[in-house]
Amino acid sequence: MYDVMLLTLGSERDAPGGACGSGGACCGGEDGATGDAASGGGATHAGATGDDGHAPAEQRCETPRVPVLACADALTARGARVETVTARSDAEIDDVLARLDGPPRPDGLTWPDPDSKTRLVVATASDGQLRAVVRRLVRRYAPPPSRRPADLPGNRTVPDLPPVGVLPLDPARAGGQRDLAAQLGLPRGPAAVAAAVLDGTVRRLDLLRNDGGSVTLDGALIGAADDAGRPLHWRGRVEVDDAVLSAGDDPLLACAIGNAAGYARLDGLPLLTTGDPTDGLVEVAVAVPVVTRSTLGRKRVRFEVRRARGRAVAVVPRDERVPYLDDGVEGELSRKRSWWVEPAAWAVYAA
Secondary structure, three states: OOEEEEEEEOOHHHOOOOOOOHHHOOOOOOHHHHOOOOOOOOOOOOOOEOOOOEOOHHHOOOOOOHHHHHHHHHHHHOOOEEEEEEEOOHHHHHHHHHHHEOOOOOOOOOOEOOOOOEEEEEEEOOHHHHHHHHHHHHHHHOOOHHHOOOOOOOOOOOOOOOOEEEEEOOHHHHOOOOOHHHHHOOOOOHHHHHHHHHHOEEEEEEEEEEOOOOEEOOEEEEEEEOOOOOEEOEOEEEEEOOEEEEEOOOOEOEEEEEOOOOOOEEOOEEOOOOOOOOOOOEEEEEEEEEEEEOOOOOEEEEEEEEEEEEOEEEEEEOOOOEEEEEOOEEEEEOOOEEEEEEEEEEEEEEO
16 A cells, blocks of 8 residues: 655745745746747746746746545545645645655665655646756755765766656646646546556656756756747857857857757747657757848848757856746846756656
8 A cells, every 4th residue: 555645836825934946936937937938839038036937926826626636536546545735835845755765874865765655746737846846856865975875876966766646737738738747648637647656657757957956857948039029139158068059159049958848849940859858868959040141132041950969068148147948937047057967867657
């Protein structure tokens, strides 16, 4: 028999102590941050606060309860002991994740229990909410560099994180919008999610960590558009391992950093080509406008897309602030930011 924790993230309006997730976002940003731009339909916009990029509290989503209760009923019917928790702060998320800890280690590190009979389901209204939970898993189990244990994989800074069941709270996303659950082909209905958690397989996935202290599950899109939707060019150095996609002199339309495929296209322009969160590599693309003239002297603009794949990417903006989306959460890049791959670091329950 399994103990299943069904975790929902509450909004800031419900909690006196602030919302969960880095900087205060439980719902992962405003609704628009996970819409067209997150699926490659548009550039990002300015207006967010904090390096981890969170929308104003009044725009955050409320969490529907019906799918959560239906999933709890399905789990209970199968004999699982179910506890539903609504977390409204990082500390409340941490209290839930502590149930996944393993026995004490001789080195004193907090480590997940690989044989745990406790399973976690996260009810998500956005990819940003799922990221908030995985981010806290990383914070909990990543050892300090000075205490790196011998049993930690050489290409990782975190151990195998406990698997997560994903319960999407927005059934509309099963259609044209490609959230991470849809990209991974995960079950969406409450009963199907319950079956996957109890009987399904564990699918391990790559994770992107960054030097801002957060994580990326799907990808990031760096760029901006004005109020009319016209792209705004920006400049920055973009480097993937030893490959330089832009030295900082080119006017860039966008830079896509992909673990999966959520940012594969921008207004119909193909950016990323693989979108494989299991290959141990990050794919990066920059779109550079190139002006040409026809035989009649008419000026035309086409977009050159430069791509590279590697273990790490660094972006150094030349402009003061460059808006971006990271797993659908808005933010502004004002200094160097680096992402690197943690192969197979996190996992989901799949059918």
